[in-house]
Structures are given as structure tokens and as C-alpha cells.
Amino acid sequence: MRLSVSAIRIEREMGNGGEALVACSDRSMGTGIAIWDIRTGDPLLHIPTCASPPHGLLCLGNQFLVASQVNKHGSVGGGAIFTWPLKKSQSPLRSYPIEAIGPISCTMDGVYLAGGAPSGNVYIWEVANGRLLKTWRAHHKSLKCMAFSNDDSVLISGSDDGMICVWSMVSLLDMENLESSPSLLHYSSEHRSSISGLLTTSSANSTFISSSLDGTCKAWDLVSGRLIQTQEHPLGITAIVLHPAERFLLGGSIDGRIFVSVLNIGLVDDPFVVAEDQLFVLEGHKGSITALAFSTLGLISASEDGTVRLWDAISWVTIRRFNYQKAGAVTNLALIPHSSLLTSSNHQRVPYQIRLSLLEKCPQPEANSSKGTVALLHSCSSLKDHQTSLDFRTNSLNHQIFEMEEAHTPAALQMKLETSIDNRMWATRMTKHVMEINKHLQSRLLDLMQNRLLWSAEDDSPTARKSKKLKIGSPSLEGEKL
Known part of the structure; x- marks a missing residue:
């Protein structure tokens, strides 16, 4: 029954018009992106001039295809990210970050885009205006894959040396x-x-899965970072996916084989290992x-x-086989609703239209603005009251959890997990509010600094010095000070 419900859920997300399969390679820019109808196998669209590294292709809000481009000759500079609108036939929006970008990921609502570089740097952009919100050295080695949690509260990154880092979006969006x-x-x-793959579960357990070329897949608690399960394979794992029911990994x-294993990520006391003899194997590639x-x-x-x-x-068993021209390796897959490829003259409409802008190379200060000072004071007061209320509820819940833990009940762990998830979701919502406050405060500070510089320049001018000499001793100016 869970399989059928999951299939229905995916069908609703993709729409009644079926799905389209998107694939691209990292071998040749001329090969581009191929799109097929999954049900019939017919080619639907070909987008030229694209070569994307692994985890470098995604669909943004079922409205755009976004792909980072393979950098020529392996140099550090000269990266590129291309964006194609699916509803219109037009040239892609070409953005050129300060360095090459490998894996990319976006939030569920399509508001933020993250990119990882071979240098270990991570970049966070706001999609609507292209603003680079944050860049920092996240890893010592090249970024290989990235993933946002289902509630967009954290960003998970994996690198070439096997390191996995979990970052708070509240901190990332702190302007x-x-x-x-x-x-x-x-x-x-x-x-x-x-690290070859990262994905998060949609269940209430709040977990994420990682895979590696060391032949293991590991399940982690997203909140605490605790290791829940390890699956061992005879060869390096290069890609992972969860069954829609999230019972199989x-x-x-x-070597082209696909291992199917049971994923048991319930509340357990100790991590355990799934051995090789417990795996079901698919062969064909x-x-x-x-x-x-x-x-x-x-x-x-x-x-x-x-x-x-x-x-x-x-x-x-294999139902259908798609041949990706003569370029060789297919490095990326994506699924989009078939209706996303229809022209804008069609009457089907998307729930909301995502706006896109060129992605900035470097962080930029916010434009000057001095409006909304009174409203900001009120907002700060409201935010403080809300925080006080949240602290009271949190303390109350913690007291209940402590009492339940004293009785050694499993419900205590579940309540503790749900409380942590609720707090993260609240923090994510409040981040946008705090960001708006910071924007106005920063703009006001820049205005004051600019005015002070202008006053200093005027005071140091010959005309100002001469005027000061004439004003000394003048009775009419006594007691007047700025």
C-alpha cells in the first residue's frame, strides 16, 4: 500500500501529463542536454552547448534547468552556470562565478542556489536578484555533492576527502x-x-544518507549527526537514490551493478551494519x-x-533503454513534468513564477535605503516578544522530555526530535524577517558613514578653513555647535 501511495504522490507532483527525462554529459559542450518522454521514449527537446559535471544539473521549480559547466583545462577560474527557461525557447541566462562550480543544489521553493567549487569554497545565491549572499571555505578538498534538507533549514556538503559538513541556513543567511x-x-x-551522493529523507525521522567510493552508504541523524546505519558493498558506490516509499536504498x-538494500532508520540505540549478502543486485549496464x-x-x-x-x-527488469548519442558517459539525470515543456500559450499555469537574475561574482552591499525606521523598531520588539514566547514553550517541552526520559519511554526521543525540527523550521522562517531588518540597518549605517565623509572633506577644504578663521570671535556664532 505504501508503494502505491508514494507513486500517486509522485504522479501528483509531476502533473497529469506525465514525466520527461533530462540527461547530459560532461564530455563535450556540443552534445548538450537531451530530453525524452519517459512513457514513449520519444525525444522531446535537445539543448545544445552544455557539459555538466556530476551533480551539476537540476530543475528549479519545474520552470528552469540550471547546469554548472565543466571548466576547460582544469583551471580554477572561468566558471559558468547556465539557466534555461522551460516554457520559452530562448538563449540561456549565462552567469560567470569567480571560480569554477561543480555540484549545485537549490532549496525546495527555488529561492536559494548553492554551488561548490574545486577549491573547497561554497557559494549561496538568492535566485531572484542574483545576489551572492555568502561564500566561505567549507572544505579542504574539492566539493563533490551538496543537498538541502527537506525543510531547507540546513545545507549538507560532501568533499573529495570523505568529509561531510552540515551547515545552518540561519547562519548562512546572516547578512x-x-x-x-x-x-x-x-x-x-x-x-x-x-563522497559520491547525499540525499535527505522526507520522513519524521529527520535523517540523511551519504555514499562514498569506499563502498559504504551511511544513514545519519540530521539533528545530532549520529550514525544510524552503515551498508557495506563490495565496490565503490557512485550514485544513490531512495525508493519512493523510503524503505529501500x-x-x-x-562496475555498473545496482545494489538494492532495506533501509531501516527507525529509532535505534546503536548503529548497525547491513552486510553484502543482504543485498539484491541489478545488472545491465x-x-x-x-x-x-x-x-x-x-x-x-x-x-x-x-x-x-x-x-x-x-x-x-529493464523496460526501456535510452541512448545518449555518441558522447559517452551520462553524468546527470533530472525529471520534470511533461507540461513544463509546453509553450506559454498553453492554458496550464504554474503555481508561482520564479524570477531569475545573473548570479553575482562577489558579495555586494545592499542598496541605500532609509525607509521603515519606525516599523523596524516595532518589528524588533515583536521579534523579541516572539523569542520570549518561544523560550517559554521550549523550556516547558524540555521539562516534559526530561520527565519522560526519567521514565525511560521511547516517546521522549520522538518528542525531542519533533521539538528540534519545529525549532529549526521557526528559525528558518524568522531568518528572512531578520534579514530585512539587517538590510535597513546596514543601509542607514552606510548613509551615516557617507555623510560623515562628506563633512570631513568639506572641513578640510581651503574654503572651509578660511571660513573658520573669519568665524572665530564672532558674537553671532557663540554657542553654536554641530
């Missing part, structure tokens, strides 16, 4: 401290090789698995052998 490093909630160095390996995804029709896998396969999720 008052652009130069400071954001708060690191927790990190892990359990993996012994490069599928991992693609470097002749090259390393590069990407995995689930559609309403089944599992979709891409490989370095240049093919994309659609597998039936019950019999686990």
Missing part, C-alpha cells in the same frame, strides 16, 4: 556577518574516500553508474556506457 564563517552544526569523517557501483532517479514508471539509471535505463520497480 550582518558576510565575512565570517557560518555555523557548522556537525561534521563527519567516517567515510574513507570521496539503491546504490550504483563502479557495462560502465560505472553515474546517476539514479525514480519516476512514476520505475527506477532510472545512467551509466558511463552512454545509456539510460528504465527499470520496473516490481520485477526489476
Whole structure:
């Protein structure tokens, strides 16, 4: 029953018009992006001039395709991020960050875009105006993959040395401290090789999954960073995906096999290991698995052998095979509603229209604005009252949890987890409010600094010095001071 409900949920998200499969390679810019109808296998659209690294392609709000571009000759500078509107036939919006960008990720609402660089730097942009909100050195090695939590409260990043970091979005969106490093909630160095995949669950357990070329997949508690489960495979894992029911984890390996294993991430006392003999194996690809995804029709896998396969999720046999021209490896997969490719003359409308702008290279100060001072004071007072109320509720809940823990009840752990999730969601909502306050305060501060510089310049001018000499001893000016 859970499988059927999950399929219905995906079908609703994708719309009644079915799904379209998007694929691209990192081998040649001329090969571009290929889009097929999953149900019929017919090609729908070809977008030229795109070569995207692994985890470098995503669909933004079912309205845009966003792809980071492979940097030529492996140099650090000269990165590019291209954005194509799906509803219109026009040239892509080309943004050129200060350095090459590899993996990218976006929030569920499409408001923020994150990008990771080979240098270990991470960038956060606000999509609507293209503003670079934050950039910092997140890892010592190259970024390999990134993922936002389902409630957009945290950003998870994985690097080439096996390190995983979990960052607070409240800290990332703090516009008052652009130069400071954001708060690191927790990190892990359990993996012994490069991180190849990151994904979060939609269940109330608040967990995320990581995979690595060391042959392991690990389940983590998102709040505490505690290791819940480890799955061991005979070969390096290059891509992962969750079954829609979130009861099975599928991992693609470097030899083309796909391992299917049971994912048990309930509330357990100690982490445990799923051995190799507990895995079900799918075989069919002749090259390393590069990407995995689930559609309403089944599992979709891409490989370095240049093919994309659609597998039936019950019999686990190949239903359809897509050939990605002659360029070789398919590095990225994405699923979009078929209706997203229709022209704007069609009567189907999206819930809200996402605005896009060119992405900035460096953080910029906010434009001057002196409006809303009185409203800001009231907002600050309201925010303080809200925080006081939240502290009271939190203390009350903590007292209840403590009493339940004294009785050694499982409900205490569940309540503790739900309380933490609620607090994170509230903090994310309040961040936008605080950001608006910071913008006005920063603008006011810049105005005052600019006026002081102008006054200083006028005081140092020859005319001002001469005027001061004439004013000395004048009775009419006695007692007048600025």
C-alpha cells in the first residue's frame, strides 16, 4: 500500500501529463542536454552547448534547468552556470562565478542556489536578484555533492576527502556577518574516500544518507549527526537514490551493478551494519553508474556506457533503454513534468513564477535605503516578544522530555526530535524577517558613514578653513555647535 501511495504522490507532483527525462554529459559542450518522454521514449527537446559535471544539473521549480559547466583545462577560474527557461525557447541566462562550480543544489521553493567549487569554497545565491549572499571555505578538498534538507533549514556538503559538513541556513543567511564563517552544526569523517551522493529523507525521522567510493552508504541523524546505519558493498558506490516509499536504498557501483538494500532508520540505540549478502543486485549496464532517479514508471539509471535505463520497480527488469548519442558517459539525470515543456500559450499555469537574475561574482552591499525606521523598531520588539514566547514553550517541552526520559519511554526521543525540527523550521522562517531588518540597518549605517565623509572633506577644504578663521570671535556664532 505504501508503494502505491508514494507513486500517486509522485504522479501528483509531476502533473497529469506525465514525466520527461533530462540527461547530459560532461564530455563535450556540443552534445548538450537531451530530453525524452519517459512513457514513449520519444525525444522531446535537445539543448545544445552544455557539459555538466556530476551533480551539476537540476530543475528549479519545474520552470528552469540550471547546469554548472565543466571548466576547460582544469583551471580554477572561468566558471559558468547556465539557466534555461522551460516554457520559452530562448538563449540561456549565462552567469560567470569567480571560480569554477561543480555540484549545485537549490532549496525546495527555488529561492536559494548553492554551488561548490574545486577549491573547497561554497557559494549561496538568492535566485531572484542574483545576489551572492555568502561564500566561505567549507572544505579542504574539492566539493563533490551538496543537498538541502527537506525543510531547507540546513545545507549538507560532501568533499573529495570523505568529509561531510552540515551547515545552518540561519547562519548562512546572516547578512550582518558576510565575512565570517557560518555555523557548522556537525561534521563527519567516517567515510574513507570521496563522497559520491547525499540525499535527505522526507520522513519524521529527520535523517540523511551519504555514499562514498569506499563502498559504504551511511544513514545519519540530521539533528545530532549520529550514525544510524552503515551498508557495506563490495565496490565503490557512485550514485544513490531512495525508493519512493523510503524503505529501500539503491546504490550504483563502479562496475555498473545496482545494489538494492532495506533501509531501516527507525529509532535505534546503536548503529548497525547491513552486510553484502543482504543485498539484491541489478545488472545491465557495462560502465560505472553515474546517476539514479525514480519516476512514476520505475527506477532510472545512467551509466558511463552512454545509456539510460528504465527499470520496473516490481520485477526489476529493464523496460526501456535510452541512448545518449555518441558522447559517452551520462553524468546527470533530472525529471520534470511533461507540461513544463509546453509553450506559454498553453492554458496550464504554474503555481508561482520564479524570477531569475545573473548570479553575482562577489558579495555586494545592499542598496541605500532609509525607509521603515519606525516599523523596524516595532518589528524588533515583536521579534523579541516572539523569542520570549518561544523560550517559554521550549523550556516547558524540555521539562516534559526530561520527565519522560526519567521514565525511560521511547516517546521522549520522538518528542525531542519533533521539538528540534519545529525549532529549526521557526528559525528558518524568522531568518528572512531578520534579514530585512539587517538590510535597513546596514543601509542607514552606510548613509551615516557617507555623510560623515562628506563633512570631513568639506572641513578640510581651503574654503572651509578660511571660513573658520573669519568665524572665530564672532558674537553671532557663540554657542553654536554641530
